[in-house]
Amino acid sequence: MFWDLILPLFIPAALVLFFRILNKPYKPAIFGVYQQRNKFFWIKYIFMYLILSFRQLVNHIRRILAVETGKSSDGVQHVHKQDEVLENKYYLGDHAQAIDAVYLNGCNKDGDAVICGIARRPKHVVDAFLFLKVKGEDLLLSPELPDTYQEQVTIEEGYYRVKGLEIANFIPMRTWKLTYNGDMKVRNDTEKTVKVELELTWSAVFSHFNYDTQMSPKSMARDLAKEKWSRGYFKLLKKFHQTHYEQMGVLEGTVTIDGKDHTINIPCVRDHSFGPFRDWKTFHRYVYHFIFLENGDCMAIGSVCQPAVLSHLTIGYLCRQSDQSVLPVEFCDFQLYQHGEHQILPKDYGFCFEAGGKTYAVRVQVDDEETFYIGKSREAKFYERWCSVEINGVKGSACVEWHYNNVQANSKRKNE
Template identity: 30%
Template sequence: MSVVLYIGSGAVVAIATLILALRRHSAGKYLSVYSQPGPFYPIKFAAFYALLRLRKLRGDSGGDGGDAGGGHGGGSGYGRKSHASEADMERVQPLSAHPQAIDAAYFNGYSRDGWYFGAGIQRRHHLKAECIMVIRPPETILDGDVLEWPWGPATDVDAVDDSSWNAGGLAYQTVTPMKEWRVTFNGELRQRRGRQVRQVSFDLTWRAETPCFDFDTDMDAGPTCEAIAREPWSGDFFQRLREAHQTHYEQFGRLTGEIKVQDVGQWQLNLDSMRDRSYGLYRKWNDFHRYILQYFVLEDSTCIAFHLVCLPVLMTHLITGFVITPDKKKLAATASSRSLWQIGETEPPPKTYQVDLTVQGNQRYELEVTSVDAPSYYCGWNWEARLYCVLAKIRCKLPDGRIVNGRGMCEFEYRHSGGRTDGRVPVPSNC
């Protein structure tokens, strides 16, 4: 059942039906990838905007988690929460029946003294997981060499079980939903440049410092409607739109605790941090053409999350994100000064780039991003995606004209078609 029929508004269905009949009228694609607004773009925008408003009015009270796979599929998103309670959102989600089902959690961190930290677990079927690990100390420690998995640039590992966040020696534990998590690791990591393998352990506590931004309910409707109005509409398109939805939410906080590195030393970390959660019916890495995820914390405590996504099977020009102001006001992204193809369309990511983010209230944040380092790794059983973890410094002009510095981490994803090169046999595609 399409999103249009699922929402169930006679007038809107009539408008959508008319546009479906005119779907062959297309403005073409820039670089053979990015859809451009066609002659019926304004009508399509208005129709989908009405759909989102109706859905939000009918479903704003929150989901009941009744969909197969703990709220996966069409029950959540586009104005409707995946679960009514925070505890249900934060728990390990039962994977859907889809062979590429996904349940993911990620933590990053960065500090003024030069630490960068990233750790992610994507739970998959058959006790498999995709795990990210990037730790870069200040230049005075290991000359700033990145610590990563010994089996990198691969990310696929065995999980301990189906009911916890535990794979590759990395483990998460929810202490209090939306407020506190524990992040631990004990195992071997390898220096990227020096290639030396060292025993590493850490025991960190993540505590929330901002409200959660739930992309199911908190996004501004404008950018989503713009992205969908650009695309050719059909019954199959709306079916894919419903099935491919993933619940995703992000929250800034502080990551603190101790890290030990064999034969080097131990340190107390106190990092600005962002964590996210994603779960849905499935995630196929080869569905993506590109994306950029950007997370920054400024020295005045402003938190910025700003994303540009190209998913050719659905939306090729999606702008999402938000700003949390120092007084904890939550403002959703409404516009970007640059399109995705204007920022590092071919890899590797640019060393520096500029882009402006506009949020609700027509407030503009002018970002100047500089890469400190950019280790990369591959996701997908056959390495369908290459991800660069850009460790960054930022200079930001705020809406009031002040210029404030900060730090953060960005993820530049590129479609990879070269297959695996590490000699390991890929997991079957139906896993």
């Protein structure tokens, strides 16, 4: 009896609601770039959340089965086979935009800092750079900076090595080596060079974080659901995909500058990214915070804008010293369009993020910065910014990387 009364009312109401949603206009993208929540957002969110959660569960089960069936080590005393494979050099093949890149970034409250990256590209081209700061000394730059485009000689091919700079794996997911022997420029007097010998060892403190398998399904689904879906969209998403993982540790060793020895001991993140396609022209911008707190916690939090596939992607994780856990960032209110969209970068700002069921309030104060470019035609511009931070009352240091698409700026310079 009840349904006989309700059903005639329910069906028309449902039809009205359906067509109202169907005809609802799309909200325009902010600045013509950043997509907003639109109709069907929650349907798309739930659908994608279920898929991503299922994928994550399948990967977890596969890792356990690999150990139980003897196809991998136990993951405690040894490195899981799946993780060991990640540390191998990537075969670039015939892909014109293929990449295989390694990167180190660390700093401390005393002013010591090291940033180094070497990205292998086809035809024995690399994008490579080194920034070095030791207490009481000026910032030192590798000779090619602010450019990074270089070509390897025969003996360097196939390695993360160029012109005296090298990053090499020693023990997978445990130890890497960073060495350099050559001249470096003094930031405040680029005509002056100093002789630098550097031999540093990076050692893992936390387990690695693989963006392919460990990102929060909630966060990823939320960002994907904002985009306009089509068959072409998902083809492009697959094309742009690359494997990227990071690991927090310690970088220590000796740096000799013009015969004077300095000891380096700093918290430091290491990353490795590779895949058949990376074109910096497809990125609009990103901001990525590498944060090292005095209580031993480390974290990476940022936002990426690659308009063709993800106009806003929240990335990051928290490494918690108290229990050695590595937790994905589930939410962050840092919005790119609110911070430095037109390359007027803030010097003092804040944001909040959630990880492990807890909210963290971050305050960032910029102390120093330097710029450089990636690509033969300078298609990507980067700001490396060394900062003081405070999170929930705990102080620390950070290096924050701000990237901007530089293609339009280059075009303007050429036309002038």
